[in-house]
Amino acid sequence: MAERESDRSVSQTVRAQLSLRDLILSGDLRPGERISELQAVETTGASRTPVRMALVRLEEEGLLEAIPSGGFMVKTFSERDVIDSIELRGTLEGLAARFAAERGASSRDLEPLKRCLDEIDGVVRQDPISVDAFSSYVALNARLHAMLTELSRSPPLIRQVDRASALPFASPSGFVMTQSTLPDARDTLMIAQDQHRVVIDAIENREGARAEAIMREHARVAARNLRLVLQKKTHFDLLPGLALIRMAGE
Amino acid sequence: MAERESDRSVSQTVRAQLSLRDLILSGDLRPGERISELQAVETTGASRTPVRMALVRLEEEGLLEAIPSGGFMVKTFSERDVIDSIELRGTLEGLAARFAAERGASSRDLEPLKRCLDEIDGVVRQDPISVDAFSSYVALNARLHAMLTELSRSPPLIRQVDRASALPFASPSGFVMTQSTLPDARDTLMIAQDQHRVVIDAIENREGARAEAIMREHARVAARNLRLVLQKKTHFDLLPGLALIRMAGE
DNA sequence: TGGACACTACATGTATACAATATCCGGCAA
DNA sequence: TTGCCGGATATTGTATACATGTAGTGTCCA
Numbered sequence: 001m002a003e004r005e006s007d008r009s010v011s012q013t014v015r016a017q018l019s020l021r022d023l024i025l026s027g028d029l030r031p032g033e034r035i036s037e038l039q040a041v042e043t044t045g046a047s048r049t050p051v052r053m054a055l056v057r058l059e060e061e062g063l064l065e066a067i068p069s070g071g072f073m074v075k076t077f078s079e080r081d082v083i084d085s086i087e088l089r090g091t092l093e094g095l096a097a098r099f100a101a102e103r104g105a106s107s108r109d110l111e112p113l114k115r116c117l118d119e120i121d122g123v124v125r126q127d128p129i130s131v132d133a134f135s136s137y138v139a140l141n142a143r144l145h146a147m148l149t150e151l152s153r154s155p156p157l158i159r160q161v162d163r164a165s166a167l168p169f170a171s172p173s174g175f176v177m178t179q180s181t182l183p184d185a186r187d188t189l190m191i192a193q194d195q196h197r198v199v200i201d202a203i204e205n206r207e208g209a210r211a212e213a214i215m216r217e218h219a220r221v222a223a224r225n226l227r228l229v230l231q232k233k234t235h236f237d238l239l240p241g242l243a244l245i246r247m248a249g250e
Numbered sequence: 251m252a253e254r255e256s257d258r259s260v261s262q263t264v265r266a267q268l269s270l271r272d273l274i275l276s277g278d279l280r281p282g283e284r285i286s287e288l289q290a291v292e293t294t295g296a297s298r299t300p301v302r303m304a305l306v307r308l309e310e311e312g313l314l315e316a317i318p319s320g321g322f323m324v325k326t327f328s329e330r331d332v333i334d335s336i337e338l339r340g341t342l343e344g345l346a347a348r349f350a351a352e353r354g355a356s357s358r359d360l361e362p363l364k365r366c367l368d369e370i371d372g373v374v375r376q377d378p379i380s381v382d383a384f385s386s387y388v389a390l391n392a393r394l395h396a397m398l399t400e401l402s403r404s405p406p407l408i409r410q411v412d413r414a415s416a417l418p419f420a421s422p423s424g425f426v427m428t429q430s431t432l433p434d435a436r437d438t439l440m441i442a443q444d445q446h447r448v449v450i451d452a453i454e455n456r457e458g459a460r461a462e463a464i465m466r467e468h469a470r471v472a473a474r475n476l477r478l479v480l481q482k483k484t485h486f487d488l489l490p491g492l493a494l495i496r497m498a499g500e
Numbered sequence: 501t502g503g504a505c506a507c508t509a510c511a512t513g514t515a516t517a518c519a520a521t522a523t524c525c526g527g528c529a530a
Numbered sequence: 531t532t533g534c535c536g537g538a539t540a541t542t543g544t545a546t547a548c549a550t551g552t553a554g555t556g557t558c559c560a
Contacts, residue, residue, distance in 0.1 A: 261543070261544090262543075262544065262545095263543080263544090296544085296545095297544060297545045297546070298544095298545080298546080299543080299544055299545065299546090300543080300544065300545090303543095319551085319552065319553085320551085320552080
């Protein structure tokens with residue numbers, strides 16, 4: 001992976017973390033494989049201290065698992081693990097939406113979300129949707145989800161949602177790119193966008209239970225896409241991290 | 251704090267982490283205060299490398315906050331933060347209970363929980379309840395909650411519940427000791443224990459929604475106790491970590 | 501007298517040397 | 531042939547020296 005110019009300015013620890021994360025998510029480091037510090041030192045260019053730091057952070061992130069006797073290995077996930085992670089993220093986002101509704105969000109607070117909503121409408125309106133448009137959707141979707149979580153105004157909750165979304169296949173935008181090749185891709189996006197609209201409406205009207213339920217169901221769209229992708233066993237390249245999923249028989 | 255004999259066998263990193271955690275929770279290190287590595291090296295006896303390791307882990311644990319320019323400071327929590335953390339923990343435990351109910355738990359699985367339930371009954375039956383009995387309750391309660399979470403059979407969820415319970419004031423047994431001095435202490439324990447019984451019954455009968463709702467409500471008992479404790483501004487010593495809570499006016 | 505700049509001191513980020521320990525392989529004995 | 535023991539090797543855990551950047555303080559100039 002080519003070193004980006006911006007990497008120069010940041011710390012070795014961060015650089016090592018980014019570099020190792022890429023290696024793990026791309027599947028270059030196999031699931032279950034032990035990560036040798038010395039080897040990581042060679043590939044990242046940093047010395048052992050920042051590499052160790054990066055390994056600890058990647059463990060907390062959920063990508064690595066500590067080996068009892070020392071060191072780390074790449075974590076493997078079952079299909080069930082992934083589905084549970086998505087459900088978990090949806091539950092936390094649901095809680096955030098409920099908090100937002102119960103605590104009230106002024107029209108000033110909601111204005112940027114509605115603008116984001118409109119932008120997504122612009123993307124989804126085209127038929128068929130171009131690959132570029134899918135990319136735009138991913139970015140806008142991520143922004144909308146981040147803003148919805150922020151609306152809870154609960155730092156502890158925001159923190160946990162971020163952690164739950166750290167795994168790429170559990171993140172709100174994880175499976176968007178993978179579904180871009182599916183025949184009913186646009187329909188799915190329309191449905192998801194409708195859920196966006198409904199949850200904001202619910203928050204505006206202080207309907208906590210409704211907002212929570214919708215966000216939970218919204219996450220399950222991703223779970224559905226996961227199943228489709230795993231069935232087809234294709235487009236694995238569109239979502240980094242899919243290499244970490246161990247299928248039932250393996 | 252006296253070093254325990256068992257500390258000898260574990261790594262310097264873990265030793266430093268335990269030592270620093272105690273220092274933070276006891277309030278010896280003030281909220282907002284920057285933690286100097288050198289100072290930490292002196293107090294813990296370990297060298298800088300394991301100390302830094304411990305600091306990173308304590309940040310992930312939620313006790314420390316990274317300073318943009320480098321280093322860490324002790325995190326401060328508002329009353330709202332604490333209440334949200336409890337609600338968060340309850341929500342996750344609720345999800346675990348729902349999973350347990352939906353996925354089914356055999357009577358073999360439930361047997362140890364019921365035994366634990368009986369043991370708690372034995373503790374709660376006495377009137378008045380001794381301080382020792384409160385301690386027993388804390389241990390049994392922690393075990394029961396751990397077993398309930400395990401019943402979800404979802405490693406990602408178990409992981410998140412553990413993280414959410416890491417903050418002492420968010421943990422299931424956090425406020426039990428603080429309420430030991432309250433006049434209606436026994437009644438509260440009885441109510442909590444009844445919720446334990448109900449949630450296990452719900453899981454047994456595969457009533458997912460009911461199990462989830464009860465676990466959420468169960469956590470709110472802790473939130474009530476928090477408010478009582480903060481009102482009285484007493485018994486701060488009974489729950490380490492209470493020193494981290496900054497009251498509204500401060 | 502106030503502000504800005506420079507210098508100093510100190511704290512953190514990084515690299516590396518050293519120590520302890522786990523793992524692996526080979527040989528020996530049952 | 532299999533299991534166990536022991537040593538060699540490699541890997542991680544720890545300590546410390548060095549580099550770099552930040553913050554604080556004092557002085558000088560306007």
